[in-house]
Amino acid sequence: MLTPTTEQDVAEMVRGANGSLTVRGGGTRSLETGAGEVISAAGMSGVTLYEPGALTIVAQAGTPVSEIEAVLAAENQRLPFEPPRMGPLLGRSGESTIGGVVAANASGPRRVQVGACRDSLIGVRFVDGHGDIIKNGGRVMKNVTGYDLVKLMCGAQGALGVLTEVSFKVVPGVAVETTLSLEVEDAAGAVAAMSAALGSPFEVSGAAWSEGRVLLRLEGFADSVAYRVEELQAILAPFGAVSVSEGAASSDIWKAVRDVASFVDQPGDIWRISVRPSHAPGVVAALQPQQVMLDWGGGLIWARVPEGQDVRTALAGVSGHATRVKGAAGPLRPVDAPGVAALTAGLRAQFDPRGLFSGALVTELS
Amino acid sequence: MEMPKPDSLVMSKKAALVARLLDVLPRDAVIEDEAETRAYECDALTAYRCPPLCAVLPATTQEVSEVLKICHAMDVPVVPRGSGTSLAGGALPTADCVILGVAKMNDVLEVSYEDRLIRVQTGRTNLSVTGAVEADGFFYAPDPSSQLACAIAGNIAMNSGGAHCLKYGVTTNNLLGVTLVQMDGTIVEIGGGHMDASGLDLLGVICGSEGQLGVVTEATLRILPKPEGARPVLIGFDDNEVAGACVADIIKAGILPVAIEFMDRLCIETTEKFAKAGYPDCHALLIVEVEGSDAEIDAQLAQIMQIAATHDPVEMRQAQNATESAAIWLGRKSAFGAIGQISDYMCLDGTIPVSELPFVLRRIGELSKEYGLAVGNVFHAGDGNMHPLILFDANKPGDLELCEAFGAEILKLCVDVGGCLTGEHGVGIEKRDLMGHQFAPVDMEAQMRVKDVFDPKWLLNPAKVFPLETSAARRA
Ligand SMILES: Cc1cc2nc3c(=O)[nH]c(=O)nc-3n(C[C@H](O)[C@H](O)[C@H](O)COP(=O)(O)OP(=O)(O)OC[C@H]3O[C@@H](n4cnc5c(N)ncnc54)[C@H](O)[C@@H]3O)c2cc1C
Numbered sequence: 001m002l003t004p005t006t007e008q009d010v011a012e013m014v015r016g017a018n019g020s021l022t023v024r025g026g027g028t029r030s031l032e033t034g035a036g037e038v039i040s041a042a043g044m045s046g047v048t049l050y051e052p053g054a055l056t057i058v059a060q061a062g063t064p065v066s067e068i069e070a071v072l073a074a075e076n077q078r079l080p081f082e083p084p085r086m087g088p089l090l091g092r093s094g095e096s097t098i099g100g101v102v103a104a105n106a107s108g109p110r111r112v113q114v115g116a117c118r119d120s121l122i123g124v125r126f127v128d129g130h131g132d133i134i135k136n137g138g139r140v141m142k143n144v145t146g147y148d149l150v151k152l153m154c155g156a157q158g159a160l161g162v163l164t165e166v167s168f169k170v171v172p173g174v175a176v177e178t179t180l181s182l183e184v185e186d187a188a189g190a191v192a193a194m195s196a197a198l199g200s201p202f203e204v205s206g207a208a209w210s211e212g213r214v215l216l217r218l219e220g221f222a223d224s225v226a227y228r229v230e231e232l233q234a235i236l237a238p239f240g241a242v243s244v245s246e247g248a249a250s251s252d253i254w255k256a257v258r259d260v261a262s263f264v265d266q267p268g269d270i271w272r273i274s275v276r277p278s279h280a281p282g283v284v285a286a287l288q289p290q291q292v293m294l295d296w297g298g299g300l301i302w303a304r305v306p307e308g309q310d311v312r313t314a315l316a317g318v319s320g321h322a323t324r325v326k327g328a329a330g331p332l333r334p335v336d337a338p339g340v341a342a343l344t345a346g347l348r349a350q351f352d353p354r355g356l357f358s359g360a361l362v363t364e365l366s
Numbered sequence: 367m368e369m370p371k372p373d374s375l376v377m378s379k380k381a382a383l384v385a386r387l388l389d390v391l392p393r394d395a396v397i398e399d400e401a402e403t404r405a406y407e408c409d410a411l412t413a414y415r416c417p418p419l420c421a422v423l424p425a426t427t428q429e430v431s432e433v434l435k436i437c438h439a440m441d442v443p444v445v446p447r448g449s450g451t452s453l454a455g456g457a458l459p460t461a462d463c464v465i466l467g468v469a470k471m472n473d474v475l476e477v478s479y480e481d482r483l484i485r486v487q488t489g490r491t492n493l494s495v496t497g498a499v500e501a502d503g504f505f506y507a508p509d510p511s512s513q514l515a516c517a518i519a520g521n522i523a524m525n526s527g528g529a530h531c532l533k534y535g536v537t538t539n540n541l542l543g544v545t546l547v548q549m550d551g552t553i554v555e556i557g558g559g560h561m562d563a564s565g566l567d568l569l570g571v572i573c574g575s576e577g578q579l580g581v582v583t584e585a586t587l588r589i590l591p592k593p594e595g596a597r598p599v600l601i602g603f604d605d606n607e608v609a610g611a612c613v614a615d616i617i618k619a620g621i622l623p624v625a626i627e628f629m630d631r632l633c634i635e636t637t638e639k640f641a642k643a644g645y646p647d648c649h650a651l652l653i654v655e656v657e658g659s660d661a662e663i664d665a666q667l668a669q670i671m672q673i674a675a676t677h678d679p680v681e682m683r684q685a686q687n688a689t690e691s692a693a694i695w696l697g698r699k700s701a702f703g704a705i706g707q708i709s710d711y712m713c714l715d716g717t718i719p720v721s722e723l724p725f726v727l728r729r730i731g732e733l734s735k736e737y738g739l740a741v742g743n744v745f746h747a748g749d750g751n752m753h754p755l756i757l758f759d760a761n762k763p764g765d766l767e768l769c770e771a772f773g774a775e776i777l778k779l780c781v782d783v784g785g786c787l788t789g790e791h792g793v794g795i796e797k798r799d800l801m802g803h804q805f806a807p808v809d810m811e812a813q814m815r816v817k818d819v820f821d822p823k824w825l826l827n828p829a830k831v832f833p834l835e836t837s838a839a840r841r842a
Contacts, residue, residue, distance in 0.1 A: 051719060051720075051721055052618055053614035053615075053617055053618050053720060053721055054614075054617075054719045054720040054721050054750070055617060055720075056719065075618075076620060105562065105563075105567070107562075111561065115535065115539050116561070116562060118567060118570060119535060119538075119539045128812060132808040132811070132812070133808065134808055134809055134812045135805075135806075135809055136809065136812070136813075138784070138785070138786055139719060139784055140717040140718065140719055140749070140750050140751075140784070140785045140786055140789070141717070141749040141750065141751075142527055142531070142536065142717045142746070142749045142750070142751040142789035142790055143717055143785075143786045143788075143789060144524060144525045144536075144574050144788050144789065144790055144791070144792055144793075145786045145787045145788050145793060145797070145801070145804055145805075146793065146801065146804075146805060146809075146810070146813050146831065147571055147574065147575055147813040147816055147817075147831075148525070148538065148570055148571055148573065148574045148575075149571065149812060149813065149816070150570075151538065151567045151569075151570020151571055151573075152566060152567055152568075152570055152571045152816070154567060154570070155562070155563060155565075155566070155567050156566055156567075159566070160566075171622060172617075172619075172620035172621070172622055173620060175620070191480070192480075195479070195480045195481075195482075198482060198591075199479055199480075199482065199503075199504075199591050200591055201503075201591045201592060201593050201594050221665065221666075223661070223662070223665055224658060224662045224665065227659060227661065227662065274560045274561060274562050274564075275559075275560050276478075276481045276483075276558075276559035276560055277480060277481050278478060278480045278481050279559075296561060299560060299561045300561070319558035319559055319560055320558070320559075320560040321560070321564035323564075333564075333565075334564040334565070336564055336565050337554075337555065339552060339553070339554030339555065339556075340554060340555075340556060340564075340565070340568060343554065343566075343568055343819060343820065344565055344566050344568070346819035346820075347566060347815075347816065347819050349819075350815040350816070350818060350819055351812070351815065361565055361566070
């Protein structure tokens, strides 16, 4: 395993590499083949700049997410997109790193309100396959100078290079949170209830359907949350009886949704499916999964199905994609449409002409 | 500002080019007459003008594809155009180019409130996107001041922002998918109604690529439920730096206003003369707007005013209703226009870390004296996106050049304190030659490699964004 401690180390190692490299952060969420030699970002760790008054933080890619969250919490701030911890679901141990979160564009339930990891990420430094150290974006919130490679690197799973430093805009912490929940039997009813809530002006910051219950989160200052709880209850009345969870009970609910906790240690294959919320009920009906959870108001389906069942057939005629994150036969990634696939291949050839990172983002794994 | 010498070979092919374009477009969609091509000679950076070889106004994605195939085959450069409101010269033609305008393509293709999205053709104006959904209580969040005129096409190409992006983000955060036509005519669907990319985030790099990667003909945009209400407070200060400190304190207190706008003395006085908004006589003022129910708004404004009170404000004026809100916004919204009444001006767009605000404002004041040109400051203070307006006299020989040199100095200052050259207007030709101050050669090389993939012949808007000498080999 290669263990660089500086960006220059990474550049030298990439230039000197003569076989495949697999980039690893904490090793908690990657679906990659792990081909060739592992280059670990863990040795590049620490917050390099934090300005609470400017709502920005910069950290080295190997910094544990928990460290960043603690530094922010001390100033009552947080990462907006509540990065999930995938370790338990995937059966991995280890500390999730911020570089790994970025490489996976890992985004939790608050995605419906504040966007994904890519929407909070404002700067990156990385070493591409040429061994060049490249910066893009920076540490200011509004920046349209040159092409946005920040977004391109976010979610690239290490296919274009090794992230060495990442910058985020952050938001103020939450004073109080409350969860409204109601029993809803099927996905169609769940999406209808979630869409009604998300289409209201009451700033819902989480909308999920788990174990037969629709869950809706409200966050903010106490009086404001109290007011919105009341308004939202009125909107939800047609969908069933609403119960209310506050404080720690509420935050526990969302930690479980974020980390897909109800799927941990269950038999079968686990798929993550991204579709339009209104298409989710049809997909769920076609799949008949053993277990299902909806997040992002229905835009994200977690489905547990019998070993070997290929859920992609249920996506026919629907825009979206499906990834098997865990299964007897290993992970399986979505295959891009031809136009997108050609551009993707072109970009990979430009950033990684020697194919050092060709083990990343592969579609058919076995 | 230098532009590449027009290619005489391309110019000589005009008749053949027009003939082929007429094979795929109706007569009125091909504009070749010199008197008429003048309508496309510039965008809102009016100091630079050049009529194109010809202009085309296709009505469908298929027509765009046909046009591009022809230009690709004949090696003719193409400059995409929305409404031509770019302040960076992004839509400035060269004499050997075809202007491809999407103004005819302005239909709403789909609205889904359940999925909270709208799909439009990109020639549609920003404000009319909101117009299509507001009766049902929804809106499209990015709101550039030019929203009455500018098109979604230009918004996507420039990744435009607006006054309310502190809370809602800029264009890229509200864009779910596009139909992109590549220079060789290939039509690609990227993204859609779902929320994340299946592989590389191509949508992320297309947004903000200034018309250099492809022509965007359709877009899926996120729409949001309208807040119950919104009201601002206006706070006047005797000192720019104190206003800056107040902004930092508001943010640190955990309040996230939808907008924090800043105006300095020159802007306050000038807008007072023209808009008569009744602003207090002071050195700096902030307009801080929050959203929610009446009670929520009152509570947040009270908290903001409590913080402001610790900074010795000259005056605090809380809007109690829509009329008072409009009065507070009136001056801010008229600021550019008012300055335009008294002088020619150049509008800069650098972003700085909010903490550097006092220093940068002081330094701009010093530079203003050195250059002998007045500067007004009006900007989005919450996110550090500055808009210094440099006043100059376009009829006075040398004044434009002096103004540009001064502007360059301010933008370099923004970069030097940890910021960037442009926060929302884009690089275009205006900041093209300053790119080397923010980026190392390898950084620009990495960006140009992206263009190599989307447009290997470098025919799309080729003389923009990158310094001419940096892109010379690729454009050759
Ligand atoms: C008074 C005034 C106020 C402004 N206020 C703001 C503001 O608050 N915030 C802000 O961000 N900007 C602002 N702007 C700048 C400008 O309005 C934006 O950049 C806007 O997005 C440009 O849109 P447009 O349709 O006019 O684009 P154009 O000027 O026509 O083109 C802009 C760029 O987009 C490219 N392009 C156009 N169409 C396409 C297409 N179909 N496919 C690919 N590329 C394309 C062009 O090649 C060019 O590079 C302001 C401008 C003015 C004049």
